[in-house]
Amino acid sequence: MALYDWGDVTIGRIPLRETFDTTESGGDRSLDLDGQESYPPLTRAQVIARHDGINALIVGQVIPVTFTDKPERSGYYAVKSCSSTYTEYRTDMVTAAWKVSLDRIGSDAETDLQSRLTGAVRLNDFDLAGERWHAPPIGHYGYYTGDTNATVMTRTGADGTITVYRGVPADFSPRWGCDPTDYLNGRVKATTTGGQEVYGADVPLAATGWSLSNGLINVTWSASGGGTLDVQTYTGGAYRSKLWQVMSAAAVQVDDWDGATLLRNDPEMVILRLTKALNPGRATLDLTLRRGSRIIEGYLQRGTADTLSVRLNTAETYADTSAQGYLTATNDDTDGNRFACGSALTFTAAANGGVQKATTTKLDFWLGASTTGGGGTTLNANPGFDTDLTGWNANGGTAVRVTTPVKAGAGAAQFTPDGVAEFPSIESDRVPVTGGTVYRASGWIRCATARAIDLNVNWFDEDGGYLSTGTLTNTLAVNTYTFYDGTVTAPADAVEATIAPTVANFPPGTDVIIVDEVRLRLPVASGDAATDLRDQYLAAMPEAVYGVRR
CATH class of the missing domain: 2.60.120.260 (Galactose-binding domain-like)
Structure with missing residues (x-):
C-alpha cells in the first residue's frame, strides 16, 4: 500500500500512487492513466526511478498492470504511449507528473502469455546440442508446449520456488497463464546505488554500485581483492559468495569500471554492459542474467588480442575437464556448493579455477555453482x-x-x-x-x-x-x-x-x-549439476513475451 493510505497501481515493474480517475474507451479497450509522484514523501531517488521507468516503457510491449482499489481493471496491456514531466524545486521538492496510454489485452482468465524463445543453440567446440529450457514467473499456471510436454524441475531461491521447464520443444512457443499480481515474482532485477531497482534500459546506472539478481543468484562488483565479480548463489536460505577476478590482459586485473549501461532490462532477462578504458583502447564486459537461471553469462572483449580470463579470487581444487566445456570443484566448499564455470569455445583452465583464452579479442563464459538439492539444506x-x-x-x-x-x-x-x-x-x-x-x-x-x-x-x-x-x-x-x-x-x-x-x-x-x-x-538435483548448467548455457534462448487471446 502506498504512503498515506493511497492505493498502488503497478505498471510493469513500476510502483505508482493509484489515482482517482481511470479513463477507458470502448472498441480498442484503451486505458489512459496519469498521476504524480513526489519527494517528499518518497525519496528523491525513488521519484527519479519512477520518472525514468515511465519514459523507458517500450511501445507495443506487453506488461501486467495491477490496481489496489480498482482490481477489476487489473490485467495485461500493450503500451501505446508514455511520458513523464520531471520538476525539481531546489532544496524543497521533486515531482514527476506522468501519463501512460495502454491497450487492454485481457485478464489472466482470458489471456495466454506466449514465450517466444528465439535464436539457436550456441555454436560450440564440443559437439554439444545443449538443453532448451525456460522459466516463467513464480505462480504461473497451465504451462503448455503442445503434444510434447517439457520435464519439470524446481529451484528454491530468495523469492520462493521457481519452476524450470527442461527439454522445451524447439518447434513450439510455450503458452502459460499468470495472475498479473504474480507476474513479477522471480523476475530478474537490476539495481543501482542504494539498492534502488532500475525499471528500464535507458536509465542512469552506477558503474560499481549495481547488482543483478533473479533470486537464485545475485551478482555484484566487489572492491575485494582489487576488484572482483561477486557471484552469490542462493542455497540453504542465504546467498553464498564466490569472488571471480576479471583479467583484461595477461596478469592485468580489472580493478573497477568506468561506466555501466543496460542493453536490456525485462523481468525475464537483463543484459548489463560494463566498460573499462585501457591504454590504449578499451575492454567491455556484457553480463546476462535470465529468470530461473543458476548461472551468470559473460562476454569479455577488447580491441587488440591478448590473454583474457575469468578466474576464482581464491584457488580451489578442480579436475581439468575443459575439453568438455566446463570446470567444477573437486570438493564441496563449507556451504556445500562447488564452483562451476565454462565456455562455448575451447579454453584453458585458468589459475585458481576459471576460464582462460590466449591471443584473443573475446571470451565467452558462464559462472555459477553446482548446488545440493533442497536448497542445500543440511x-x-x-x-x-x-x-x-x-x-x-x-x-x-x-x-x-x-x-x-x-x-x-x-x-x-x-x-x-x-x-x-x-x-x-x-x-x-x-x-x-x-x-x-x-x-x-x-x-x-x-x-x-x-x-x-x-x-x-x-x-x-x-x-x-x-x-x-x-x-x-x-x-x-x-x-x-x-x-x-x-x-x-x-x-x-x-x-x-x-x-x-x-x-x-x-x-x-x-x-x-x-x-x-x-x-x-538431498543430493545435487538433476538440472543443477555442472554439466547441466553447461548445457543450459549453450541453449539459453532470448525470450519475448506476447499476449494471446485464449
Missing part, C-alpha cells in the same frame, strides 16, 4: 562443530571439540575409541527422512593412524528400530583430511536417520579421528 544439526558438540553423541568412546586441526570454520570434533567397543562412532541426533529417497552424505575425516574409516548413515523405522546402514568408506593416510561424498538410499520403511563417522571393527584407543563439516542432505 538435515543434521551443527555439521561444523564451530562452537560445541550440540546434536552429536559419542558411541563406544569419547568426543571433544577441538580448534586444531580444523578443516573449515572455528572447530572440529575429535573422537577417541575406548579400545573395547565394536564400530565406535560419533553420531548425529536422528533426523526425519523419507523412505526410498536418495540422500547425500559428506564430510571431512582424518585419523591418527593409517586405516579404513567409514562414514555411515543409519536408518530407523517408525518405532525407532534399527533397519540398516549405508556406508561410504576410505582408507586414510596418517593425519590427512579426506573428503567423503556419496549417495545412500533410505529403505522403504525408513522414517529417521543418523550420520556417523565410524572406526570399523574393534579399534584401539590410538585410532583417534577428527571430523568436520559432516552433512546429510
